[in-house]
Amino acid sequence: MFDWLIVGAGFAGSVLAERLASQRDERVLLIDRRPHIGGNAYDRYDDAGVLMHQYGPHIFHTNSEAVFEHLSQFTRWRPYEHRVLANVDGMLVPIPINLDTVNRLYGLSLNSEQLAQWFASRAEYCEEIKTSEDVVVSTVGRELYEKFFRGYTKKQWGVEPSQLDKSVTARVPTRLNRDDRYFGDEYQFMPLHGYTRMFERMVKHPNINVMLQTDFEEVRNEVFYKRLIFTGPIDEYFNFRFGKLPYRSLRFEHVTLDKRQHQPVAVVNYPQTEAYTRVTEYKHLTGQDHPKTSLTYEFPSDEGDPYYPVPRPENAEVYKRYEKLAIAQQNVWFVGRLATYRYYNMDQVVGQALATFRRINKEIPARNSA
Ligand code: FAD
Ligand code: UDP
Incomplete structure (x- = not known):
């Protein structure tokens, strides 16, 4: 009993x-x-002996x-601040979009104040922010929305951002400074x-x-x-x-490569190209020292375990x-x-x-x- x-x-x-x-x-x-x-x-x-995450x-x-x-x-912790790069127009640039993202993508040297004006001149007025499209176009304008959000979101969710609640893309902030951490939380650790x-x-x-x-x-x-x-x-x-x-699902493709490192950060997002949304290299998260490295490719799908x-x-x-x-x-x-x-x-x-x-x-x- x-x-x-x-x-x-x-x-x-x-x-x-x-x-x-x-x-x-x-x-x-x-x-x-x-x-x-x-x-x-x-x-x-x-x-291969590399610590990896079975579900992304x-x-x-x-x-x-x-x-x-x-x-x-139940655990001790490893301090870890997550950083993500997006593969956009053939370059690897920080996401969340920040000062470096815009300066590098457009060959500019704006400061934070100028970036605020730059965004303001491109942002579209929106009476009421309801959808995942509204959130982004009302902050950074349509061009950056197309480059960073539209394709990724269509892949990930199988629908246009305009068909999704604003809370989805609102998870990703926009920054005027050079902070390139994915999360702003006070506690950021890995077990x-x-x-x-x-x-x-x-x-x-x-x-x-x-x-x-x-x-x-x-x-x-x-x-x-x-x-x-x-x-x-x-x-x-x-x-x-x-x-x-x-529920939206994912198919994970796990691979191990015979080299120490594959990409400069733990996660690279692919908002414009490829069938997968992102590639994760676990050793950045875990700090593991190993001659090989393991990666996961995420392919969104309607079929499969319910993830989202x-x-x-x-x-x-x-x-x-x-x-x-x-x-x-x-x-x-x-x-x-x-x-x-x-x-x-x-x-x-x-x-x-x-x-x-x-x-x-x-x-x-x-x-x-x-
Ligand atoms: P789950 O972890 O889904 O556990 C539910 C369990 O119930 C499953 O193991 C399932 O097998 C079992 N179950 C269901 N039905 C039955 C049944 N009928 N009989 C027996 N067993 C059943 N969160 C973060 O904070 N940071 C991240 O970086 C992050 N990344 C993520 C990446 C991906 C790809 C995904 C999908 C999620 C991510 N999350 C992240 C979210 C995180 O996974 C969830 O918040 C958390 O794991 C949810 O815990 P849960 O117990 O609610 O559900
Ligand atoms: N998103 C995007 N481009 C990116 C990163 C995120 O369009 O480069 C959108 C996409 O809709 C995604 C959502 O923002 O599903 C939330 O992103 P997050 O990284 O929080 O997703 P998760 O880790 O939960 O899969």
Whole structure:
């Protein structure tokens, strides 16, 4: 008899398993249909011995001290500031677009003030910023939008940026200075020995049983549990009653090269050319010293594992209908990127899981409390 069945051993499921087991002394069965823990953050040593990320590059960044401190119980960290270059007009230039991007692309020597004017003279007035196209053209103008955003976004999402919520391209800022870091967050680190090691430490508790290669369907009527935490796709949980929620997928091509380094930074984006969106070279992230190097090419696709909820108004409407059903469920909690259909980063999922734990504590007395 388990107190909890948790479906999905990614951040959402693993953070909650650990909290319930260690803070409430409750018995947890944590299952995943994949053959490993860690969800999409899973990393492993490939055949050449290079530490790589099976589901594409995962860089930890957050402004939440609470989230950072929480995860710090399970890992030490390697300071790492992420930098990305975009292959545009045959040059490798910084993205987010900054002072150097414009000066190098156009052979200019503007200062920050002049760049602000340069952007202002190109930015298009937009009555209300609603879409992913609006965000960019109202800031830097149409030409840079075409060069950096339109092609990448069409590849990544399969639709025009004008068909996507503004929140998608708004993830990438525009800078007037020379700051070429991809993220501006206060905490930017990689787990020193990788994500999988961190997850192993998180779920290693006598109250937690982990079962891999196990689908919810296989066990839902086979094991006894009092309460359920579901972190898979919410539409799947409800048998697609209101139709399928669209998730964008990726096909990953992993390669190892017989040389020390392939590209100058961890990620190079391809907004204009190629069928893939970006190429990641892991050694920049991990700091690993190895005579070979491993890369991942990301090819977006409609088919395959659900990686990205697609932020569009009509999808939000369908999600709301599922959410209503979810709220009405007794003793079931929906947590994580797929179960709440939100384009969340890792730290946001950890924050959501910790908030769920606080809610559980308020609503349900712990098994062993008087
Ligand atoms: P997941 O990690 O998806 O875990 C859910 C788990 O549930 C999966 O392992 C799945 O197998 C399992 N599952 C689902 N249904 C069932 C079922 N019916 N039965 C059994 N098991 C089931 N975030 C960042 O902060 N920084 C980054 O750099 C970053 N890069 C990313 C790059 C890519 C390519 C992708 C796709 C995501 C990236 N993210 C990044 C986001 C990050 O992956 C997520 O925020 C986080 O992993 C979500 O955790 P989760 O537990 O909600 O979901
Ligand atoms: N984007 C783009 N060009 C780039 C980088 C990002 O058009 O060079 C857009 C694209 O729509 C992408 C979104 O901005 O999906 C968010 O980018 P981010 O790097 O945050 O995507 P993720 O790492 O989540 O895949």
